[in-house]
Amino acid sequence: MKFCRIDDLPPYVFATVDQLKRELRREGRDVIDLGFGNPDIPSPAVAVEKLREAALNPRNHRYSVSRGIEQLRRAVAERYERSFGVVLDPETQVASTIGAKEGLAHLMWVLVEGGDTVVVPTPAYPIHRVAPRLAGATVVSPAAEGGVDAIAEAVRTARPKVVLVSYPHNPTTAVATAAGMQRLVDLAREHDFLLVHDFAYADVAFDGHRPPSLLAADGAGECAIELYSLTKSFSMAGWRVGFVLGRADVVGALAKLKSYLDYGTFQPIQIASTVTLREAHDYPSEVCEIYRSRRDALISGLARAGWPVEPPRGTMFVWAPLPERFRALGSLELALRLAREAGVAVSPGIGFGEGGDGHVRFALVENEQRIGQATRAIRKLLAH
Ligand SMILES: Cc1ncc(COP(=O)(O)O)c(C=O)c1O
Structure with a gap:
C-alpha cells in the first residue's frame, strides 16, 4: 500500500x-x-514525589487541557523571567506541548502549507527537516557551519515563511551569542518571516557559556517563537513536557489546533512539572x-x-x-x-x-x- x-x-x-x-x-x-x-x-525526586501524590487523586484522572494547566504555564513564565530575563504572559504567550518535538511538528501545521518554504540549516535534528515537509512545505538547507551569514543568504534567495534554528545545536553543538540572536530577529523583521527557535538545550552549557533565549532579542515579540522543554534541563525525557512560547497569535493558533488533537499531558505530570519548575532550581x-x-x-x-x-x-x-x-x-x-x-x-x-x-x-x-x-x-x- x-x-x-x-x-x-x-x-x-x-x-x-x-x-x-x-x-x-x-x-x-x-x-x-x-x-x-x-x-x-x-528526574528530580520532587517531580517523582509530586507525580505519585497527584496520581492518587482521582480528580487528576480526567481529561486535562491541551494548552496546559494555568499553574504550569505560570511556572514556566516565572522560570523564563528568572533565567533568561524574558517576560511572558502565561495566558497568551505560553502553551504546553507533549515535548518540544510534538510542539514543533504541530506548529508547522499552522504555519506552512504547499508552496511555502522553510529554511533549516543542515545538519539538523531530524524533525526539524521533517516537520515542515509533513506540513507540505519545501525545505531549503544552508550549511549550519555558515551560521547567521549562510541563513541570511538563504533567506534572500528562498524568501521563506519560516526559519528554524536551534542553539546550542544538535548535532553540531554550535552555540549562539545574544548578538547573533539579535541579527536573526533583525533579519526576520526585514524579510518578514517567522523565526522558530528550538531551545531544547537552554540549560545545557559549559565553560561559562549561558545560552541566550531568542525571545530576549529586541523586536522578538513580533516575529519569534521558542520551544522549551523539561527533557534535557530536568532530565525528564519520558514525561513529555515542552512549551511553545512567544508571539501570541502563533501560540493561540497552535493551541486551537491542539484543542482538536489532544487533551494535554496527563494532569499529574503537569502538576509535578509545575512544582519541579518552581522548586528544583538547582x-x-x-x-x-x-x-x-x-x-x-x-x-x-x-x-x-x-x-x-x-x-x-x-x-x-x-x-x-x-x-x-x-x-x-x-x-x-x-x-x-x-x-x-x-x-x-x-x-x-x-x-x-x-x-x-x-x-x-x-x-x-x-x-x-x-x-x-x-x-x-x-x-x-x-x-x-
Ligand atoms: C534539538 C532537539 N529538539 C527537541 C528534542 C526533543 O525534545 P522533547 O523531548 O522535548 O520532545 C531533542 C532531543 O534530542 C533535540 O535534540
Whole structure:
C-alpha cells in the first residue's frame, strides 16, 4: 500500500546502527551505547514525589487541557523571567506541548502549507527537516557551519515563511551569542518571516557559556517563537513536557489546533512539572555538571586514542570529525565499524542531513567509567 506523507520521508539512517547494536547484543557482546540522545540521569525526586501524590487523586484522572494547566504555564513564565530575563504572559504567550518535538511538528501545521518554504540549516535534528515537509512545505538547507551569514543568504534567495534554528545545536553543538540572536530577529523583521527557535538545550552549557533565549532579542515579540522543554534541563525525557512560547497569535493558533488533537499531558505530570519548575532550581546545573565531566572524559579519552575533538560548549553531545584515514569511508560505515569492532554505538552524521557526513555524534548518556571503556576500545581500533 502507498502511504501518505511517510513514504516520501528519507530512510531513518540511525536504524541501521541500532539494528547492528541489537544483533551484537543478541550475540552476547557488550555495546556501549553513545548513539541515541536518551538522557540516563534520573528526574528530580520532587517531580517523582509530586507525580505519585497527584496520581492518587482521582480528580487528576480526567481529561486535562491541551494548552496546559494555568499553574504550569505560570511556572514556566516565572522560570523564563528568572533565567533568561524574558517576560511572558502565561495566558497568551505560553502553551504546553507533549515535548518540544510534538510542539514543533504541530506548529508547522499552522504555519506552512504547499508552496511555502522553510529554511533549516543542515545538519539538523531530524524533525526539524521533517516537520515542515509533513506540513507540505519545501525545505531549503544552508550549511549550519555558515551560521547567521549562510541563513541570511538563504533567506534572500528562498524568501521563506519560516526559519528554524536551534542553539546550542544538535548535532553540531554550535552555540549562539545574544548578538547573533539579535541579527536573526533583525533579519526576520526585514524579510518578514517567522523565526522558530528550538531551545531544547537552554540549560545545557559549559565553560561559562549561558545560552541566550531568542525571545530576549529586541523586536522578538513580533516575529519569534521558542520551544522549551523539561527533557534535557530536568532530565525528564519520558514525561513529555515542552512549551511553545512567544508571539501570541502563533501560540493561540497552535493551541486551537491542539484543542482538536489532544487533551494535554496527563494532569499529574503537569502538576509535578509545575512544582519541579518552581522548586528544583538547582537541578539543571547539577545535570549540566554531569554532562560536563562526561564530556571531559570523552574528549580526553579520544585525544589519547589519537582522535582530537574540540570540546563542545553546549548540548549533551560531542560532534567528532571523522579521523583522517576514515574520511573516505563516510560516517555510516565508520559508525558500523565502531559498533562491530569497538563495541561502541554512535550516530552517523549523515543521519542529520547532507551536511553531517563528515562527522559522527557521541551522546553523553553513559557514565564516565563506561566512556573510558569506550575510548580504550576506540584507541585499539584506531591503532590497527
Ligand atoms: C534539538 C532537539 N529538539 C527537541 C528534542 C526533543 O525534545 P522533547 O523531548 O522535548 O520532545 C531533542 C532531543 O534530542 C533535540 O535534540
